[in-house]
Amino acid sequence: MTAVALKDAQTALEAGDYEQGLGLVDAALVDTPSFEGHVLAAACALHGQPVSKVLGHLRKAAGLAPFERVLERFSGYLTHTPMTPEAAAQVGALINASLPRLGPPLAHRLVRTRRHINVLGTSHVRFLSGHDLFFPLFIGMGPDTLALTEERFELCRRKLMDNLARVDPAMDTMIVLDAEPYYHVYNNFGTRPGMEAQVTEADRELMRVVCDRYEVMLSEIKDRISGRVMLLNALPSYLPTVTQLAHYLNTQTQTMCERIGVGFIDIWDELYDPSTAALRRDMAAEAYNDDIHLSERAIPTLFNGLRRAGVISAEADPDRLFQYGYLHGFMVVPGGETRIWPEADIIPTNALRSEKVAAAHVGKKALDAIAGHLAQQPGARVLFVNAMEGYLPLNLPKAVMGQCIAVCPTPEYLEIAQRIANFAGRDEIKFTAWRNDLLDLIRGRTFDLVVVNIHPDHAADDLARAKALLGVVTAETLMAISPDQAAAMTLFEGRPAPRTTLIGNKHIPERWHESVLLAG
Amino acid sequence: MQVTNERVLGRQTTLALTLMTSGAKHLPVALLLHGAQRNRSVMARVGEALSERFDVALCDLPGHGESETPIDVSVDDYALEIVHLLLLRFPGRPVLLIGESIGGVIGLRAAADPRLDIRWLVLLDPPLTTAKQWHIRANSLVSMSRNGSTFLRLFSAAMFGVFDQDRQEDRLYYDLLADLRGPCLILTGDLPLHPQRDWRTAMCCLDATDFWVIQKLYADKVVVARVKDAGHTVLTHQPQACLETIAHFVGSHPMAKVAA
Numbered sequence: 001m002t003a004v005a006l007k008d009a010q011t012a013l014e015a016g017d018y019e020q021g022l023g024l025v026d027a028a029l030v031d032t033p034s035f036e037g038h039v040l041a042a043a044c045a046l047h048g049q050p051v052s053k054v055l056g057h058l059r060k061a062a063g064l065a066p067f068e069r070v071l072e073r074f075s076g077y078l079t080h081t082p083m084t085p086e087a088a089a090q091v092g093a094l095i096n097a098s099l100p101r102l103g104p105p106l107a108h109r110l111v112r113t114r115r116h117i118n119v120l121g122t123s124h125v126r127f128l129s130g131h132d133l134f135f136p137l138f139i140g141m142g143p144d145t146l147a148l149t150e151e152r153f154e155l156c157r158r159k160l161m162d163n164l165a166r167v168d169p170a171m172d173t174m175i176v177l178d179a180e181p182y183y184h185v186y187n188n189f190g191t192r193p194g195m196e197a198q199v200t201e202a203d204r205e206l207m208r209v210v211c212d213r214y215e216v217m218l219s220e221i222k223d224r225i226s227g228r229v230m231l232l233n234a235l236p237s238y239l240p241t242v243t244q245l246a247h248y249l250n251t252q253t254q255t256m257c258e259r260i261g262v263g264f265i266d267i268w269d270e271l272y273d274p275s276t277a278a279l280r281r282d283m284a285a286e287a288y289n290d291d292i293h294l295s296e297r298a299i300p301t302l303f304n305g306l307r308r309a310g311v312i313s314a315e316a317d318p319d320r321l322f323q324y325g326y327l328h329g330f331m332v333v334p335g336g337e338t339r340i341w342p343e344a345d346i347i348p349t350n351a352l353r354s355e356k357v358a359a360a361h362v363g364k365k366a367l368d369a370i371a372g373h374l375a376q377q378p379g380a381r382v383l384f385v386n387a388m389e390g391y392l393p394l395n396l397p398k399a400v401m402g403q404c405i406a407v408c409p410t411p412e413y414l415e416i417a418q419r420i421a422n423f424a425g426r427d428e429i430k431f432t433a434w435r436n437d438l439l440d441l442i443r444g445r446t447f448d449l450v451v452v453n454i455h456p457d458h459a460a461d462d463l464a465r466a467k468a469l470l471g472v473v474t475a476e477t478l479m480a481i482s483p484d485q486a487a488a489m490t491l492f493e494g495r496p497a498p499r500t501t502l503i504g505n506k507h508i509p510e511r512w513h514e515s516v517l518l519a520g
Numbered sequence: 521m522q523v524t525n526e527r528v529l530g531r532q533t534t535l536a537l538t539l540m541t542s543g544a545k546h547l548p549v550a551l552l553l554h555g556a557q558r559n560r561s562v563m564a565r566v567g568e569a570l571s572e573r574f575d576v577a578l579c580d581l582p583g584h585g586e587s588e589t590p591i592d593v594s595v596d597d598y599a600l601e602i603v604h605l606l607l608l609r610f611p612g613r614p615v616l617l618i619g620e621s622i623g624g625v626i627g628l629r630a631a632a633d634p635r636l637d638i639r640w641l642v643l644l645d646p647p648l649t650t651a652k653q654w655h656i657r658a659n660s661l662v663s664m665s666r667n668g669s670t671f672l673r674l675f676s677a678a679m680f681g682v683f684d685q686d687r688q689e690d691r692l693y694y695d696l697l698a699d700l701r702g703p704c705l706i707l708t709g710d711l712p713l714h715p716q717r718d719w720r721t722a723m724c725c726l727d728a729t730d731f732w733v734i735q736k737l738y739a740d741k742v743v744v745a746r747v748k749d750a751g752h753t754v755l756t757h758q759p760q761a762c763l764e765t766i767a768h769f770v771g772s773h774p775m776a777k778v779a780a
Contacts, residue, residue, distance in 0.1 A: 107634045108699070110600045379529065403529045405591065428604055430532040432592050440670040441591045 002028060009040055014080050018047035035064040036073070043077035051090045058094060067098040068399050071375060078376045085369070085499055085519070092372030096364075099397030102330050103425025105165040111427050113419050117311070118167040118227075120160060121145065121176030123293060124235065127285065129342035130296035132322040132412065133312070135171075135419050138339040139163045139332075142179030147213035148189050148206070157217050162333050164224055166423045172227040172311060174265065175218065178234035180210045181245035182292070199244045207245060211252035218262045228311060230263035232302075236272045236279040238290045243278060267305040271298070285344035295344045296321075322412060325455055326363065326391035327356045330424055340420065358508035359455065360391065362515040365503035366481045367395050369517055370451060373477065374400040380448035383407070385469055386462045390417035392453060392481075393429050404429045405447075407438070409458065409465065434465055443472040450475035452491055454482035456511050466491055480518045483511055488518050496520050521571045527586075531604045532597065536560070536586035540567050540576040548614040548639065550574035551606065555621030555644075555753070556656075556679065557663060559585030566618065566755060569763050573770075574616060579605065581623060583671045593674040595622075595693070599629035606636055613637065616770060620644040620755060621725070622679050624706075625693050632699035640770050641700070644762070645708040645752050647725040648697075648733070650680045651690035655752075657682050658719040694733055700741045705769040706734070707762055709750030722751040743769065 005028035012021035022044035029037045042057035061070045074091075083091060119125045119136040122145045128134035139145060139159045147153040160175070167173065184191050184206060191206060214231070222229045231253060234246035250268060257264040271294070273280045283301065285293040300318040307314060324342030332338045346354040370392075374380050379402030384393050387406035394417075396404075406429055408414040414433040421429055432438065450473065452466040459482070470478070470491065478495065482488035483504065492498050498520030504513045524539045538560055541547075550570045552563035560578035567576040580587035582601055590597060606615060614637045619627030624643030631638040647653050660676040664684070676682040681689035697704075711723040726744075734742050745765045750757035 108632050110596050110603065110629070110633060112596060381529065403531065405532055427600060428531055430592070430597075432532075437670045437674070438591060441589055441674075445588070 002032075006034075006036055006040065009037075009044065013040065013044055013077065016080075018044045018081065022049070033060065033064065035061050035069070038064070039070060039073045040077065042074060043081050046081050046083055046087060051087045054087060055090060055094055058091070062098060067095075071095060071099070071399060072378070075375050075378045082376060083372060085372075085501070088372030088375070089369045089501070090372070091375060092368040092370065095371040095375060095397065095400060096367055096395070099399050101395055101397055101424065101426075102332065103398060103428075106422055106425050106427060109168060109422055109427075111418050111422055111431075113168065113422065114415055116168075116171055116419065117306075118171050118173040119176060120163055120167070120173065121232075122179050123341075123347070124176045124178065124232075126341050127294045127296050127298060127344040128302070129324055129340065130321055130344075131299050131318065132320060132415065133316065135167070135423075136340065136342075137163055137167070137423070138341050140336050140338075142183060143188065144336060145177060146179040146183060147177070147210045147217070148180050148184055148191050152189065153213045153217075157220070159333050159336075159338075160217060161220065161224075163338055164221060166332065166425065168419075168422065169225045170227055172230065173221065173225050174230040174232055175221065176232045177214070178232070178246065178249070180207065181234060181242045181249060182237065182239075185239065185241045185245065197241070199241055199248070203241075203245055204248055207249045208252055210249060211256050214253055215256050215260060218257070219260055222260070222262060228263055230265050230309065230311065231257055232265045232305075233268050235292065235294070236268065237292045238278045240277060243272075263309045263311065265302070265305045265309055265311075267298075267301050270301045270304065287345050287347040287350055291345075293344055322416065323457075324356060324416070325388040325457070326360045327354065328360075328389075328391060328394070328420060352507055353509065355509055355512075358512040361505075361508055362481065362483075362503050362512055363391050363395065363453075366451075366479070366517045367392065369501060369503075369519065370449070370479065371396060371400050373449065373479075373519070377448050378402070381405075381446070383445075383447040383450045383469070383473065383475075384453065385450065385466045386453040386455065387417060387431065388413050388453065388455065390420050390429070390431060392451060393431075394421060394424055394426055398426065398428060405442075406431045407465070407469065408433050409461065410434065439468060439472050442469065446474040447476065449477045449479065452478070452480040452482075452488075454480065454484065454488055456483050459484060459487060463487060463490065478518075478520060481515070482518070483513075483515045485514065485516045485518070488516065492518065492520055521568065528605055528609050530582070530601045532592065533582040533588035533590050533601060535582070535588075535601065535605055536580040537605075537609075538564070538567070538578040540571040540578070542571055542575075547573065547575045548616060549606075549610045550576045550616040550618065551602070551610075551627075552576065552578050553581060553602070553617070553619040553623030553627055554578075554584070555623050556675070557584070557659075558620075561585075562753075562756065563618070563620070565759055566763060566766075570616070570766075575610075575613075577610070581626070583675060589671045593671070593678040595626055595629050595679065595696075598626040599633075602626060602630040603633045603636060606630075614639045616640045616642070618642040618644065618766070619646070621646060621752065625679075625696065628693070628696045628700075628704075631704075632696070632701065634701065638702060640773055641702065641704040642766055642769065643704065643706045645725050645754050646693070646706065647680070647691075648693045648730050649690060650682075650692075651688060652713065652727070653680065653725055654716050655713075655719040655721075655723060656680050656725070657688060661685060694737075697734070697738045697742060700738070703769070703773045704742045705766070706742055706744045707747060707754055707765060708744065709747050709752070709754045709757060711751035722753050724750075724752050724754075745769075 038061035329337035504515030582590035624646035
């Protein structure tokens, strides 16, 4: 594309002649695709063209340069050609999909968190989100997180190590694996072609190999973690063969852990029902019939195991429960997100029942509009009010904000938000907790965008906090996310009527159906 | 030398900076942090002296001078403000970080972050423990009685452990020395901390216990230099001697990149 054609197209854009600008740049792009040309074409296409054309040019530009550069250049043109809210939401979706939400792992943590236990493992970790002693990372489903074959073991090892690089190495760390007996018995990886009805010597031999692989992995983890490293025992199940093999695997891993100086957290006896020779029903989650995962009711049992191992004191309180608001996910390793999935009774097949999945779904819709809006204000100062455990700010790419302050409702939410932010490598986000003196300290500041989040569990408190903060700061633009439009409208008193966008839908729990994003 | 003022968006505040540049290319950066209840102007003379060899940045700490008041106050919060300032404004540049008093403690904490390329760290009489700093306590109480701002109250409590007349906690900063990744010079004076006397004398924060701890635990990382006839604000008392010592320190630790 010639510099002359580009210059002419820019001049046309600046003069408001978008059609001519697009014609010039489109003609030039036929001969010579260029990054600058596609970004300019995207800006010209914002007027009178379908948004798909804008997105198409932005995607082509992204094929020629990093998306950060695309956004920087595109934002530069938006002073001449502002986006409609519809276009902004679609451009925002592209921004959110194209820019990383994860920063590099933090080699040194300047944001400190309270003592907690990192828990890395399979779907079994989900029940631990019910207590703030634990930081549970669901790094992959069973098939991707086991040591049945060399190939699977390498995948599992990589997932563990890449996630481990993001946790606080000074904290104790518990590994939760144990999918091998189940997937072996069902021959999912061709390791048990005979599908015998009873446990065989070949099954036991494979469990010994699995234990050897665990040893390699745990030794590597021990080298990277200065806190204590622990392995949770494999759990009983409802299929006798699986339970027998899990028990056998435990006898092997316990000996191995003692040999290499790794803690073995043994809660088998408290979870095993001798009358049924299976997992105790009252300890199991209820996502499906015969759910073999543990429910939050098993947390005191795990506390007992940790006490016996000397990891926590007798005074540690298993009732200090924590309630996450969202399902969090980060693409640490390509091919599957690491999730902070805070529900034992929810799995992908019944996820539509989940309040936390609903909150995340509504939040994601709002984030697309927010990212699109921020594309028009490079380097914006953004204030999130009622940030809970940080879902909204942590799911906006760093590149779209100049400064981000997020006010969590309580110190408990702040603690979890900081753990997740450290994991995500996002220490540029300033999280703080609501408190009496906050108004004094923030008074008089001007923010380009204030985003108020209103969660149905504590809507009245959320509104009160938002009104108090809005009373002492200036919000150039105010956005509110709420399942209750009328309540959220009260935040806009004295401002022009906000624009309303429906971001709920009928497929999520009912109280989220009418969720809206108000902006004005 | 060209002198410009600018405001930079930090992590939780807007920071006021004065830049002193000679126009020469590829110079390392010298970032100068002042102490409590002061502002960047107190570092101007050192900045001028360094500006031939460095692009100098004088920074008002959050809540001081022309910088915005922070919403949370802690050494960690202030250090992160400095880390993000350097990452944003001087990405990838080698840095000489000089911090006076609590500015030194903040610089020490920031220097531990491996995203930064801190080649030289100079701490000017940093209070490595605070309960014994009777003069800081007296000064803080007087300031709080004159200026009852929320910020000053939080700052005194967070940095020095001074809450009010009846409540004081110790703040121990020795452990920050363990995270040092490169050479560190501590410059102090010879005006002893004890006995207690008129607090406006500005006696040194470091005492024999601190020297013993540094010598026993961190001798491989830290060089201590004591300047004659100087107290806590050693740079103000003996600027020439300080500059010569800093120049010698920088000269004796060439630009070899510090391993992360």
